[in-house]
Amino acid sequence: MYVICEDHLEQAIEEFVDVYESPPDLYHLDKVSFTDWTAPSHCDFCPRPPIFLVV
Numbered sequence: 001m002y003v004i005c006e007d008h009l010e011q012a013i014e015e016f017v018d019v020y021e022s023p024p025d026l027y028h029l030d031k032v033s034f035t036d037w038t039a040p041s042h043c044d045f046c047p048r049p050p051i052f053l054v055v
């Protein structure tokens with residue numbers, strides 16, 4: 001699972017496909033919520049706030 005800012009979305013998808021060998025599902029972080037999970041405060045690739053969840 002990746003949390004990703006706008007700039008790194010493409011990179012995250014490429015990594016995901018490399019690791020899991022299937023395309024990820026994309027979600028807007030502000031449209032999803034999980035009871036046991038709080039979105040990290042920054043992108044997995046940089047310090048910016050994340051926009052997307054790639055799972």
Ligand SMILES: [Zn+2]
Nearest residue numbers: 005008043046
């Ligand atoms: Zn980023």
